[in-house]
Structures are given as C-alpha cells and as structure tokens.
Amino acid sequence: MVNKFRIDRRTHLKGLGAALALPLLETMGWADSSTSKDKTVAVPVRLGFMYMPHGVIPDQFWPVNAESFLTAPPPALESLQPVLDQCLLMKGISGVPILPFGGAPHALELSTWLTAQLPDADTRSQINIAISADQIAANFVGGFTSLRSLELATMPQTHKENQEGLNEGYYTHCSFRSATQPVPAETNPRSVLNRLFGKTDQPGQIAKVDPLDRQMLDLVLDGAKELRRKLPQDDQHKLDEYLDSVRAVERRIAAIEYRQKEAALEKSGVASTKRNASDSPPIEIKIPVGDKRSEYMQVMCDLNVLAFQTDTTRVSTYIGSTPNGVSYPELGFNDEHHSQTHHENKPEQVAKVAAITAFNIAQFAYMVKKMASLREGDGTLLDNCIMMWGSGLEDGNKHSRDNLPFIIAGKGGGAINSGRFLPDTKGNQGDLLTTILACAGIPLDRPIGIATKQMNEMKHNH
C-alpha cells in the first residue's frame, strides 16, 4: 500500500512540472546496485546530518573493541544505549587535509564537513567550495516532497572572524547548494513549523493554500525574465537564487493541493492511497518558552522527526552547534566550548569537553530514539533513515583529523549493516558521504570531494 502511494504521487508531481533531471550514473560506476534495485517500490530513505564542532575526547568516544561496543559502550555513547544495535561506528575515517589553510582549523571543520573538499584558495574571501552531500541528495529526492530539504541550526549564522583570509560564512555553514551558494539554516522553531505545514497550530494538519497563488507566482516568474535579461551576469545569478526559491513555493503549493484532493477523495469513500494504517500518528511539537539549550535542541530534533515522519522532506541538516563562542550554562559551567578543547589533558577541562560531547550526543540520541519509537510500514521510521552525527575534528586539543568521530544511526531501508563498531576502517570523509548517499539510493555521477571509493564494509552482504 505504501508503495503504491509513492508511485502515484511521484507521477503526479512530475505532471505538475516538478520533473527531475536524473544524472547518469550506473555507467559511471558510482551507483549502488544493491540498493537501487526496486527503487520505485521502496519506502523512501531519509537522510539526516547533525553537527558538533571541536571533536571529542577519543578514549571516551571510541569503544574498546568491536565486542564491547554493545555490551560496555564508552561514556560518550551512553545516551544511545537503547538503540546502539541500530548504530554503526567506524574508526579510521580521515578528514580533508587542511594543510594549505593551516591556520584556520575551525573555519574549515564545518565547511568541509559535508563537502569533503577545501575552499578554492584563490577566491577565499568569497564562498567558493562545492555542493554539499545533503544538497546533492536534495537535488535528487527533493522533488518528491513539499520541502526540498530542511536546514536547521542552534546559533544564528552571524559569527564574524577572519582566519587565513577565508570568508566568514565558512565558520557557520555546512550546506552549499552550489560551490558559491551557502544555504542558510533556520534557527527559530516556530518558523520551521510554519514552513513545514504552513501557519497552523496543529502539526501534521495541512494548512490552507490558495491555488491562485500558484498561478500568480507563475506569472511573476514569467515577468522576471525581462528584468533578468537586462542585468549583468553576476546579478543574474543573484536573481536566479530568488527565482529558484519562488519556484519552490509554487511546488509546495502544488504538493499541498494534491494532498487536499487526496483527503477529499478519501472522505467521499474512494479507496485511500494514503499511508499504511499501522503508521504512528504525527508527533506533537511543543515550543519551549525558556532558553534552555537542551529543550531548544530537542524541539529542533522533534521538528526533524516530524518532517521525516510526514514525508514533508527527506533530507535534513542540523548544525547543533557552531565552532565559535558557544557555552553550556546548563552543564554547570560557563566556559566556552572552544576554550576547553585545548585542554592539554588537564582532568578538569577534559571532563568539561566530555560533558559537552555527551550532551550533544544525547540530543542526537533523543532524536533517533524517537524515530525508533515510530512505526512505519513493517518497521520503524529509524529503519528507513540514515542519521549521521559527527564532528569536523577528531581531537580539538590537537586539531587532529585522522579519525573523525561519526555515528551512523538507522539502517537506510536495509542497506546499512548496523549494530557494529569497525575499529580499523580505512577511508576518508568523502568516501563516507559517498557511501551514505549510495545507501540512500542517491545516484552519483562523481565522487564527493576527496572520495576515492565506497566503503562497502558499511553495507550488508559485504
């Protein structure tokens, strides 16, 4: 039943002008045959990325060995215990070497995180890097949902600091729609809710839309052509960015119109093409009033869960924290995260970094545990997700990037062989991103950033 619904809606959306350009891949050797089979009838895989800066305390993060992973997990992972059997940890994934920009570890840890590539050195004062993995995925699956992708952040992206002449945007952005277009993240839970469902206080319920608006936007887009022609090329790019966003609204209205028609049909007794009856009802969102970071992060996580659960989007990126000036009064100290990571192994500061790390992982755990509690088809929502948590440094004290910490939760619809710790992996962050996208059935026509291969050890039947 679920499957039929997918096919129907996809066809319908294509009819509305949301047809997608599918890159050619199978021939390029980057498509993953084990998951791309029967793609049209599979429940969609959702991809989520969540970030924490400055690395971890390695001996509190890495399990002692493969065997102890599930039985005696390290302190940093305690909050994940109930779902550890659905998580995958791999040690040995290296980051992009940042040597050419040696003095800017923190501007680069975030901006290389999903691009697996360094900024262009010659135009470093502007944003010029590469499309990020989440946006590649959104380009492919974004057309099936009312929102192309969801970008969230805990802190406003307004940090100003200039290292090695790098554009300040590199400090605070990890999603890039193209080499030169950083995607801003939403920090206000209320706005996120409005964007997911329109202005309605009942999450999951569909806001009213006016089909006339869609036709009006269509005319506005048409009218912009003349203006565009008059502008120089740089300005045309700026205008295109806006026009793309207008097109996104058009499409969202079309998607909602479709859902409304579907609901009307169901009401009049026509056989439902809706979700399987065993699915859980949409979760409830409570927007906190205070400024407690855990509550704030949890509502952002809830919104992410809800967006996936209702298939409002299939790709999300949450910058849980940025590399600059963030402190965690809730943990009983006011020191800024960055200042503590240069701990030189002093126990007091190591303990603070460990607490901050555990706190961030606990928010991620909150999200994936909720996903594991929601039924979807024959399994859970988490079964059909790939949720990646990670950092752009291994050890903030040394700025090292040899064994970047990542946690992969969810099975990606069965592609990922989870519940394991692989203590001796060989690969880089580009390989990891490439493999994750392949597991989600996203065909790639080239490797991501510095990738040279897929990490087949992540998958089943390896």
Next chain:
Amino acid sequence: MAAQAQEQDFAALQAETKKVFEDRVTPFFKSYCTDCHGIYRMEGGINFAPTLTAPGSPSSAKTWRQALANIRAHDMPPDDAKKQPTEEERQMIVDWMGTIKFLSPKDPGTFVIRRLTKMEYGNTLRDLFGVDPEIAAELPDEVFGEGYLNTLSPLQSEQYLSIANEVINRMMASQDQPPTEAQKRLFGDTPAPGDDLRTAARTVASQLARKAYRRPASEAEVELLLRVFDLAQENKLDYSASLCLMLKAVLVSPQFLFITPAKEPDVGMTIAPLDDYQLASRLSYLLWATMPDAELSVLADAGKLHEQSVLLDQMKRLLADPRSRALFDGFGAQWLGLMGLESKTFDTSMFPQMTAEMRAAMVDEARLFFDSIVRENRSVIDFVESDYTFLNGTLAALYGLEKTVIGTDMRRVKLEDANRGGILGMPGILATTSFPNRTSPVKRGVWVLEQVLGEHVPPAPPNVPPLEKQDKQAVANLTLRKRTELHRTNAVCANCHKILDPIGFGLENFDAIGRWREQDDTGGAIDAAGELPGEKRFSSPRELKAIIAARKDELARNLARKLLAYALCRQLEGYDEIVVDQLMVVIAKDGYRMQDLISQIVTSYPFVNRRVHELEVPKSYGQ
C-alpha cells in the same frame, strides 16, 4: 576646480608610481625573484611574469600582497639564494606597494543588485502600507560580511508570500467597513458601474509599481500585473480582491525585493551615472533603511537629485530625521560589535546585573551616543574622547551614578570622570569584548586595533594554548595581567601581543561588564600602565584614550573605509582607496566631522556612478 586639481594630482601620482615601477621595482624582481618565480619555473605556484606585465590589475593584487609579506619578513629570497637585496631595496619595495592603488583605472565598481535586508524590508512595508515593521520578524537574520553575504534560503519566498498575505489582511477593511487610509491611497476609488475595470486596474498597477519598485514601471511590468488582475477576474474575484492579488504579485516580485535600475544604459557605455531613482534608493536605504519618501521621489521624477547641492541638502534632511537611527542599527551596531550583546552568555552568578534591561540600556547608550555625533555633526574623534554619554537608572549603576540618574528613561549625562566618555569606556563594548566570566585584555586590544584604528591583526598561530591552559599551580597567584604577559615570553606570540596586550591592560580598570575596579579577580591591584609604539606611555584608561584619540588620521580613515564599504554594499578595492585618500583630505580641514564624512561618501565617485560593462583588462597599464 577642486575636482580638476584632484584629477591632476592623481595623474601625477600615477606617473610617479609607474616610473618607480619601471626604474626600480621591475629590476628588483628580475634580479631576485623571477629565476624561481617566472614563466619557466613557478615555484610554489608563484609566477611574477603576468604581475609585472599588469601591475595594477585586480588579479595582481594577491600576488603583490603575498610578495610584500615575504619580502618584509625576510622569508624571501630564501637564505640559500645567490644574492640578497639590501635593507634599503626591501624598504623601497614595501613603500612602492603602498602606491599600487594609483595604477588602478578609475572605476566606480558595479551597482550590485541586492535584496532588501530584513530591516529594510520591514521598514519599506511600514512606509507603503502603514503596517508595523515587526511584520517581517519571522524572516531569518542576515549574515553580514564586509557589505553583505546575502544568501537566500530556498524557503524564504514562502515567508515573503505569507507576509504579503498578512499585509493585505491588515490593510483591507472588512466587507461592511469603509476602506482604510492605505486602501484609498493605493487602490483609489472603486470604479462606477459600467466603467472598464481593466482600465482602472491599469492606473492602480502603474501607481502601485512606481511606489513599490521605487521607479516608474516599464510597460511590460504594468502589463504583467494586469495579467495577474485578469487571472483573478477569471476566477470570479471581485474588483478589490483582484487588486489584492495584484498587490501580492508586486510584493513577491524581484523588482520590489531588489533595488533595480530604471533603464538600461546606452549601448557602448562602460561607466554610467546612477539614474536618479537608483540614487534616491541608495541614499534612502543608507540613511533610513527604507524606501525614498515623497520628497526624494519628486526630486527623482524631476531628474534633480544627482545635482550635488540637491543631493547634499537631501542628505542633511534625512540625517536630521529620527529615522536616521537606521545608520546605527544597520552600520553602527555592526561596527561596534554590539549585534550579539543581547544573547551573549555571562556567568550569572558573577554578573547578575546582566539582565535584558541592562543589555538593552547598553545598546541604547551606544546608539544615542552614535546618533549624537551624527546629528550634532561632531568630530569622529569624539567617538574615542568625549565628556558625555547617555544613561538610565539601570545603566548608571555601572558608572556609580545611580544616586543622580534615576528612572528608566535614557538621558544625556555630563561625565566628570575622564576615564569614561567615548567607546573605549562604554560598558556595552567592554562587555562584548570580555569572556562570560572575566575580562580579556587580548580581545579588547584586538577590538581597538581592528575596529577603532583599522589595523589588521593576524590570527594566533595554531596550537597556542589560551590562558586557561596555563599550568594552574604556577599561575594561581598571578594577576590576569601577569598571566597574559606570559604570552610575550614566547617569541612567536610576542610580536603581536606587545602591541595589543598593552591596550587591553590599559582598560583593565573596567571589569567584564564595564564597572570601575581597582583590583582584579585575584585581589591583586590593577596595573593599567603600558606603552605603545613611539614611546607613548600611559597609566590609566584616560591616558590611553588620549593617545588613541591623537591618532586622528587613522581613526577617521578606518571609519571612512568601513562606512564607504557599507554604503556601496561591497568590499573596497583598487580605485576605492584613492577615493578614501581624497575624502580624507577634505574632511581633515574641519577636524573630521561626521556629516562631512557622510557628505563625501554620498557624493563620491563610486556612490553616484556604476560600472555597467566589464572594463577592458589592460594588457599593460601604460596603453
């Protein structure tokens, strides 16, 4: 006349720069550099051949900067090179590089189209429809760089659409009520029965677009709005609902959200003056952060605004209006670094005073002070040294003036204590440049050097532990000053810290939220004595302020550069440096007054002109 003299001066300087380049600079590079960094060998990817062919082109700028750093630091030529330049030769190169700007062609830069900022958008809706600008509150905040990093969320249009709906909801009277003021103003009278609705709608569309696009709409633009009207009519909407759909189309059109030119420049032009409509918008968004008002629009329609005397009168009029607080909200707050104070974390057990009221009063103090310098046309040096500020009861407590200043209203207060007065002794700024639980002499030093004096402070080399990482036992009994001074025992750190730390030490009498103190957190006495390059000694904030205030040219030049970049919404480059040089000469004559600076900026070559096609990149500067 003055302009002509400037042109002549410029030509003379350009000629001199070229002469030194040919006689001395080219031979220097040929004898010391091009063996390894030329067309045959490009060690480290550096090739001086194109740089020496087109020294003034923007693409050479980076190579020059790199060369300058290496030559000055004696990193190049390498120690094992055949020959080394003399000190005198190195200095000659360093001096010449300061004159490269004279090789830039006279170029105003492009008029970058940009989306209205959140503040500008809200204010513009207020002026058009009489709605509260807070209607735009849900839009995400901008990321400011030099100028703007104006990224757009793929979903932002959705917010524009929903705000447009909300505007219409608030503007339109309900069915049985008489029309609102805004409705009458924008939609005019309802056509009489039998009148042609489309003709009436055309008039409305054309007037609406003139206001909202801030320029006359083209025939095609009006026609498009009529197609929206037709769409509504076909769907059986009544006349006023059809106009509303048209209005909605205006509000999500790029012509409303971006400042766009009224007409295309003549074919073959490379540099064109801004048309009067663009100029009106540029001026109005700079000083008011909103659309041009009726008076500016009339002048633009009459084609008078570009006349210098008219432009300056308008600038003065705009500055005298309360709406010019936008210059602080958009520029001043960014310059002073106060954007994040509202949400900055403080250790609440140490500083329970840092309530929302206190933070708001701190920002208000800076705003009113900034406004007073602008409106009273004071010298920009007063930013550093002045004898007044603005306080309310809450904030007065930090000054120890809580007995005389009572109540919640901010008011002007004369200061008796010369350690206060000016931005260096202002609590908001002292708090912004502190850690949550203590002062940071280093942050304060960097802030003064970069934001006040316009110097570039290179980042700390990697792997240098901040103070918290020092051996706790060894430093337990040292004052913060003594601990910070440990930086300077390390040769790598000492170079920069010997300049920036003393400035921070000079402000150590102010604690992390700007209260006066005689002892630091360890109980040790504050030692605010120090020395800046040039044997300038000080022993208190008052004396430090006097030394910095005496560096008038640097202070004014820094503010001029930052304000010009803000006005142009882009980074300064090549020819802009010449513009700054020229305006500095003018504003120095009357002691660097703020309105003189703003006058110079709004009449400057890059403000009133725009490049419309790429300039030919000169093969060589001479031809």
